[in-house]
Amino acid sequence: LAHAAGKLWLGSATDQPGTGEDTDTLYQEILNDTHIFGQITPANYMKFFATEPEQNVFNFTGGQVAVDIAQDHGKYLRCHNLIWLSQLSEWVTDGNWTAETLTAVMKNHIQTLIIHWGDACYSWDVVNEALASNGSFASSIWYDVIGPEYFFLAYQFAQEAVEATGKDIKLFYNDYGIEDTGNKTQALYALIQEMQSRGIQIDGVGLESHFEVGATPSLETQIAAKQGYVALGLEVAMTELDIRFVEANATNCTGFAMQAQNYYDSVSSCIQVDGCIGITVWDFDDTYSWIPGTFPGQGAADLYNADFTRKPAYYAVGEAL
Template sequence: MYSSLLTSLLALTTVETAVAASQCTARPPFLNKLAQDNGKLWFGTAADIPGTAEQTDTQYLKILTNNKYFGEMTPANMMKFMYTEPEQNVFNFTGGDYFLDLAEKNGLRVRCHNLVWNSQLSDWVTSRNWTAPELTAVMKNHIYNLVGHFGGRCYSWDVVNEALAGDGSFSSSIWYDTIGSEYFFLAYQFAQEAVEQTGADIKLYYNDYGIESPGVKTTAAYNLVKELQSRKIKIDGVGLESHFEVGGTPSVAAQVAAKQGYIALGVDVVVTELDVRFVQAPFYTAAGEATQAQNYYDSVASCMKVGPGCIGVTVWDFVDKYSWVPSSFPGQGGATIYNDTFQRKPAFYAIGEALTGAPCTVC
């Protein structure tokens, strides 16, 4: 459990909570610095840049590009298929290059996201019937071109994103429905070949949700790692998306157990898309934010408890103003660590405490 500081804020209004939290330290905890000081590679965030209001929001950019707060950036959209290959074999790297330029200018690493997924595909991929060899060639060409272009500027690639259904079977997708389960292993084979051609040290990850605590889907993810390893195909880590609901987040023990299972297979784990959403309004009450803070604490603490095998934590954007949640889950929201007006929530300070194991008064 985290300290009683945030619990003591329950009787305060939302504004009073923000003020009291800001007074708990002479300056707000520098989350990335705390993560790195305590053995992690980063505390990071996703950002949907360029092409959205984030690109020109000076308040947003001031926080995003402060590498004491964030040491890693994940492109929320700009490296996905529909943006990078809008027409067959016609590539557009402008958005991805812009994102990488911004990250590098400010000393942030980038997890490149993603190469093969069922969503956000270009129309030319989904609008025709392919044979398995034809679509396999499309996939290979896409992977080779993206990995080759961005090269070692990417710390890692999410090679396949969200391949599994809740029961642990492969989800229906144009890739699976056309090529079969072999598409998954071919994607990693092609990514490994492409990485070798660059000569760079680029990590290859599998990324999914619902694999953060023990269960059939998590076991299926373990088995995918084992199968890749048995074929001697490169797999360096697994990304645990960690999109949770307030009051419904897996316990620390459950998250630790799942992470230890991946680490035992010899791969890294990283929390890749952490947010904790309210399933209904109001989003900004002291009681609700205290529960949310505990949920954030539990997720970050689980990464700390398993040691260096969990390399870091990334939140899926950091301010409610730009969260993906309201558009994807109508009526839900309040999922990030800053509210709509860029005030730090109790969750922000709970993360600092999870990273250090000490109350935020000494962060």
């Protein structure tokens, strides 16, 4: 359905090895079925803590699991992520850095991963969640030590690495709160224009799309935001879609119908914008959703109930495609 709608994929995040998903047969069957998911994103195993646990000692084992799943089952792979404020290794957060030494760390990390996995990655999220809700750069070890230039440098280092591979690997910026037309989105439009005026490569924007049932941005708003990125010449992808119940006791017929409508509108917004290339859910079964762990008391955000039965939202996505 996604292909017939002119999209590259409907995909899912996945979190293996050692998280339960890898030994769950039913989970595996659904994930691997390319008629359901044509793309995956490793939820954790390509992040800094997993890939460079000690300085310049790289561990590709977990990330390779995702690469293998994608290759064995003919799926696209979004590689996630290179530079973020969170899930860093302790040697980074506890280090005693100057701008120069931390820039060298950033360069080595970015270039080693891009070159290692090459065009197994359709794209890399080079910088993740760099902006605060008011649109200014958020505090992070990278920003605090290096200053705003860290952002541009990250993409320059990534661009050099892509050129060294000679492959077509797309460089993305990924964030939340940029799915509507508010301050953060306007700030990102300006940031992209600054990158473009400096000749720095950016190919796409990942709209995480972690929404709440009953408070999901409207179809029109989501379309308008996406059109803004496309007007700047970029691809857009919905990269982490899930729509959570804020109140657990709202998971009744009415609640599930509203969730289905919110999924329908979100997916439709991608269908209706030509430069929106695909939609990725941030895992598909409530058992493995990240939401209850991060937002206590909230959940039921995914397309499948914990017992793998399909929610109204599952069918709504099919209809929207």
